[in-house]
Amino acid sequence: xxxxxxxxxxxxxxxxxxxxxxxxxxxxxxxxxxxxxxxxxxxxxxxxxxxxxxxxxxxxxxxxxxxxxxxxxxxxxxxxxxxxxxxxxxxxxxxxxxxxxxxxxxxxxxxxxxxxxxxxxx
Amino acid sequence: xxxxxxxxxxxxxxxxxxxxxxxxxxxxxxxxxxxxxxxxxxxxxxxxxxxxxxxxxxxxxxxxxxxxxxxxxxxxxxxxxxxxxxxxxxxxxxxxxxxxxxxxxxx
Numbered sequence: 001x002x003x004x005x006x007x008x009x010x011x012x013x014x015x016x017x018x019x020x021x022x023x024x025x026x027x028x029x030x031x032x033x034x035x036x037x038x039x040x041x042x043x044x045x046x047x048x049x050x051x052x053x054x055x056x057x058x059x060x061x062x063x064x065x066x067x068x069x070x071x072x073x074x075x076x077x078x079x080x081x082x083x084x085x086x087x088x089x090x091x092x093x094x095x096x097x098x099x100x101x102x103x104x105x106x107x108x109x110x111x112x113x114x115x116x117x118x119x120x121x122x
Numbered sequence: 123x124x125x126x127x128x129x130x131x132x133x134x135x136x137x138x139x140x141x142x143x144x145x146x147x148x149x150x151x152x153x154x155x156x157x158x159x160x161x162x163x164x165x166x167x168x169x170x171x172x173x174x175x176x177x178x179x180x181x182x183x184x185x186x187x188x189x190x191x192x193x194x195x196x197x198x199x200x201x202x203x204x205x206x207x208x209x210x211x212x213x214x215x216x217x218x219x220x221x222x223x224x225x226x227x228x229x
Contacts, residue, residue: 035218044209044220045209047218047219059216100168106213107154107213107214112166
């Protein structure tokens with residue numbers, strides 16, 4: 001069974017930093033690209049960042065580019081999101097998400113974690 | 123960036139109704155579109171991918187169609203468990219983008 005377990009969410013002051021983790025199990029983690037998707041309270045879904053299966057290619061939403069860094073530890077099956085210069089508008093539930101196929105270019109997600117909450121106080 | 127515009131933003135329907143949700147892209151692409159269902163307090167659930175492919179385990183009353191800029195999610199014979207918020211998402215190019223969501227409410 002595929003499992004994704006996020007952790008690291010917290011209350012942090014604006015300008016601060018936080019690192020989220022997503023522990024993966026039940027599938028060949030090294031074969032899949034992975035993404036982070038967030039959802040502000042009462043709002044819709046926003047894709048944040050993606051990393052290639054080998055951990056060597058990266059993509060970011062404009063809203064986080066230059067502030068967030070995604071990484072992937074294929075030895076320990078963990079996805080990370082390092083968040084710097086946090087803003088009030090980064091307040092959201094952060095999900096890690098896995099595509100429904102390891103085929104390169106598959107960019108829709110059939111497996112999601114339960115989310116970890118990041119709250120940024122201004 | 124490809125902007126995805128969903129309509130309507132909400133719809134009231136009864137059990138047994140047919141519901142259609144539309145997603146329009148700001149620029150055309152092939153069939154790299156997905157639909158999700160989200161219930162309060164839960165993670166999104168993938169319903170349809172590649173515009174019209176039904177995700178494993180999803181009831182056949184859900185179907186998707188479209189290509190280019192206009193895509194549609196149809197729920198035939200709405201069931202009580204289908205009352206939720208639905209999102210489209212383009213997977214054609216980065217940054218990936220979601221539509222604003224359509225809330226399907228009980229009439």
